[in-house]
Amino acid sequence: MNAVPTAAIALGYEPADDAPRLEARIWVPAGGSHVVPAVSAALKAALLAAVLDFRPRRDARVVVLGAELEALDARARAAVRAQVAFLPANGGLISHLNAWENIALPLAYHAPRQMQGVAPRVYALLEPFAGDARALLARLPEEMTPFEKLLAGHARLMLGAPRLVLAEDLPRSLAPAERRQAQAFAAAYLAHCPQGTFVRLEDGHDAAD
Amino acid sequence: MIGVYRELEGSMRLAAHVLRRCWVLKLPPVAEEFARQIYFTGASATAGIVVRGALVGTLIIAYVIEVLDADAALAVRILLWVVLREIGPLIAAVLVIQRSGTAVSTELALMKISGELASLRHLRIDPQDYLVVPRVLGIALANAALTVYVQFIAVGGGMLLSALVIHVSFFEMAGSFFELASPLDLVYAVGKSLLFGAAIGVIACYYGLNPPGNSINAVPKAAISAVTQSTLAVMLLNVVFAYLVYGSALFGLFTASQ
Numbered sequence A: 001m002n003a004v005p006t007a008a009i010a011l012g013y014e015p016a017d018d019a020p021r022l023e024a025r026i027w028v029p030a031g032g033s034h035v036v037p038a039v040s041a042a043l044k045a046a047l048l049a050a051v052l053d054f055r056p057r058r059d060a061r062v063v064v065l066g067a068e069l070e071a072l073d074a075r076a077r078a079a080v081r082a083q084v085a086f087l088p089a090n091g092g093l094i095s096h097l098n099a100w101e102n103i104a105l106p107l108a109y110h111a112p113r114q115m116q117g118v119a120p121r122v123y124a125l126l127e128p129f130a131g132d133a134r135a136l137l138a139r140l141p142e143e144m145t146p147f148e149k150l151l152a153g154h155a156r157l158m159l160g161a162p163r164l165v166l167a168e169d170l171p172r173s174l175a176p177a178e179r180r181q182a183q184a185f186a187a188a189y190l191a192h193c194p195q196g197t198f199v200r201l202e203d204g205h206d207a208a209d
Numbered sequence B: 001m002i003g004v005y006r007e008l009e010g011s012m013r014l015a016a017h018v019l020r021r022c023w024v025l026k027l028p029p030v031a032e033e034f035a036r037q038i039y040f041t042g043a044s045a046t047a048g049i050v051v052r053g054a055l056v057g058t059l060i061i062a063y064v065i066e067v068l069d070a071d072a073a074l075a076v077r078i079l080l081w082v083v084l085r086e087i088g089p090l091i092a093a094v095l096v097i098q099r100s101g102t103a104v105s106t107e108l109a110l111m112k113i114s115g116e117l118a119s120l121r122h123l124r125i126d127p128q129d130y131l132v133v134p135r136v137l138g139i140a141l142a143n144a145a146l147t148v149y150v151q152f153i154a155v156g157g158g159m160l161l162s163a164l165v166i167h168v169s170f171f172e173m174a175g176s177f178f179e180l181a182s183p184l185d186l187v188y189a190v191g192k193s194l195l196f197g198a199a200i201g202v203i204a205c206y207y208g209l210n211p212p213g214n215s216i217n218a219v220p221k222a223a224i225s226a227v228t229q230s231t232l233a234v235m236l237l238n239v240v241f242a243y244l245v246y247g248s249a250l251f252g253l254f255t256a257s258q
Helices: A041-053 A074-081 A099-110 A118-126 A133-137 A146-160 A176-183 A185-192 B002-020 B022-026 B028-041 B043-067 B072-113 B116-122 B127-166 B170-180 B183-209 B218-246
Strands: A009-014 A026-029 A032-039 A061-064 A084-087 A164-168 A197-203
Touching: A009 A041, A009 A164, A009 A197, A026 A032, A026 A197, A032 A041, A032 A185, A041 A061, A041 A084, A041 A164, A041 A197, A041 B116, A084 A146, A099 A118, A099 A133, A099 A146, A099 B028, A118 A133, A118 A146, A133 A146, A146 A176, A146 A185, A164 A185, A176 A185, A185 A197, B002 B022, B002 B127, B002 B183, B022 B028, B022 B127, B028 B043, B028 B072, B028 B127, B043 B072, B043 B127, B072 B116, B072 B127, B072 B170, B072 B183, B072 B218, B116 B127, B127 B170, B127 B183, B183 B218
Parallel strands: A032 A197, A084 A164, A164 A197
Antiparallel strands: A009 A026, A009 A061
């Protein structure tokens, strides 16, 4: 990572040499869709804690969107964090909100003025993947399939137009056709945000496994 | 002992957070949560309140008339002292603990265990802002409204029954009641109810956000802790209020001679 200009890195995670369980390094250039293979649960937890919660290991070097997190003050970190979205395997939906409320939640919370005219955008995001977007939007997470939850989570992050998307590995419960559709989320994101970077963290095995 | 101190400190921190961040209610999603909480705690509980309130008013009047052989004036005074100032807020609080205290602690514990609180944080939404502030304020407001409702039903029902049993004019009793009752009684009861509701909300949220474990078994434990601790808190607050009103601190502002 030292040889590459930091500005060209969308996501970098370099643990210390004495971190045996976290020996894998992650280095993702800015732009395009990338898959980081065999990410252990421990490494993923450390990476997400560092990037999403600003809790990097003291001995790890973390670069997000060209900026070293350690070197940033709180305001700059928050500005970087606002450009990062996370798509968990289960969609990360809130159980007491229906799909529409889940999708609109971050926008309504952080930028309520941008809510006007958001419904057509949501329909446009869902329609390539969902047969009946209107019916999907009215459903609670408990009434949705794993793919529909993932789709709602995808639509939610797309509304925020983040510069970096971290996505968990696709759930194994997806049918082959759904898996193909879910794999197309990266292309849909890049069509929407051409300058963005989509990173899928493929599941690996823990050292203890 | 350390655990009790930690729980008390955590609840106080949560209460301070609610006070400091109550402005988040202006955010549309938080306002929706607030409205939902008021509907659940206040509006959907009214049917049960009608029955309980009327029963309590009737029981008090029947007891006063049959056991104490009281006349209309004493029955009205008992209604004023017991129902308006003490029983009304307590009944509403107990009902809110039963319904909303358990519901909130269970819901939040489940959200914590299933990773939904982490999902909120990943969306840059503070769970305390989005979940705790509207629930605490909603429960406080709904509890105050329920208290007024209980008082109205219990006092009205009680006076109606008294009029039927001891053959005193309902309007005479009502006139006597309004002569004795002071607006301060209502302010006192509503103020107490707001505090009871806030305490119930804070305690339910605290135990919901801090379940004793990450398995599903932690959910009922969180609910039990929320119910027992909020009942205890309401009782303690009631003692403090009773001391302030009937004790030496504010003696004379509300006196038994009213």
